[in-house]
Amino acid sequence: MLLAYLDEVGESGAFISRKHKHFNTSPGFGYAGFVIPDSNAREFGAIFTKEKRILFSKEFVSAANQGAWEIKGASVFRSKTPTYAPQNIRVFQNLCRQLIRLDGRLFYYVDEKPKGTPKQVSLDQDLVERRAMEEVLNRVCTAADARGENVMFMIDAINEDQRSKRLPNMYAHILGRAADKPEMRRAVEPPMHIDSELSASIQFADWVAAVIARAVEYQLLGNDDYQWVGEALWSQHSKIFTKESKLHFLTDRSIDDLHTWDLLKRQRPLKTPGSIIADPETAQKMERLFQASRSQKKP
Template sequence: MYFVYLDEFGHIGPYIERSSRKHNESPVFGLAGIILPEEAVRPFASYFLKQKGLNFKAEIDSTGKMAAKWEKKGTSFIRPKPMRQYTEARRLLHRVMKKVGDSGGHLFYYGREKKRGLHEDLNSIGLYTTCFAHTLRQLDRFCHARNSSFVVIVDQHSARKELLECAAKTMFGHKPCIHLASPPFEVESYLNQNIQAADWIATLVGRLAAYEVCPEEYQDYAYLREIFSDRLNDLKKNSLLDKRPRREVKSPASGPFASLAVLRDSMK
């Protein structure tokens, strides 16, 4: 059995452009995280906790909390400027990603490029449930190829009812996800080390995906592509970024997700 830890990346609301006064969060939205075999769940959590405690000791000590109840959000340090300044932060993220692979696990993402501008038909919950359903189907294909089942763990969400209904339809509706063992579990992120690791991966994927679809607006994210895209591409499975049609198609190897131009090349 595989355990899949997922968090959101990008932003669920409208997007105009990065320089806009409003609706400037992200041109993409999706879910990303880590896939771990059952036997690796606890060892990976222990490893992540140890790495977090070593690398952010001063911050943890300043709060008076134990490391197991302290959370470091990916958005607070997976940015070009901190990554340029702090070599150890770059190494930490590389170590976490490498540990996923060494544990027999993989990285995963599914996301979509949003329409630009203010659209009356934009349905945030609809976008979330659509991405969630596609995520479950991609993971079901991953497990089908390995004759295994999987469970999904997510952070607590305000649209809990809608997500559970979406999962139920995907599990038991038309073309059901037969390898999904149960509806998703919600956890408190500050108490779950693996969901925190998923948050870091989701943050990184969100930065790289924003650069992929809007490179002219997110030139500062090119630095993150340079240092992380190779390892991400090596470890990802059944991952997909759905981009909107363009009149001009760029070279398949030009973006941070070099293989995304083929879209489904990692579905093996």
């Protein structure tokens, strides 16, 4: 059986720009995390806990409750992380290598949000959340079916009002879709909500969601501060994601959605259509050729 640990990417409210006074949180909304065989989940959780406590040893030692101590991904991965905390990236890279070794994969599904005030875009936050979660359920069940495995979903805890509202929708979606899509029968239960303080795996899902959020911002907003995400993970790009992972553009776009490791590419089809720079390796080779040609032209 597979275990899928997930956390939210961004938030479901309206978005205009990063500089807007009110609507500035995130250009997309969805979920990200990882899937792993249940037999390997405990080992990976132990690896994550050890690495986290070493990386943030000062914070851990001073924590009032070390057994329930966590550090959020939003604090671990920032725009200047490569400069001021490159060790955070190195630890995340190693955790991804360990995940792959244990037959796990990262997963993401994110919808681009239309820009505008709630009134301008006729915002229905419940609908935004429900549609994203339905796609997550569909895609993770498809991934599980391809491996001949059942799957259980674990999501970072939300408040009771949200949980009671969302759970029936998720349950109805799984049952309703199973009649035509047998892969939905791979879901053992509708998603369970778990307090991240009590689950190392949910904490890692939060780190993954933070990294994916930065990659999404790089793609949707053209924010060069987060180019480092693709650079950091590119060496593992061919194995790191389930093939069902996806960044879904608005339907009126004339470009294809981004799948799996396309999210890590330096090329941004939304911002730079027709760009020939496809990935960090190609970009670095072109830069070396450019610099070599310049030096040859000097007298």
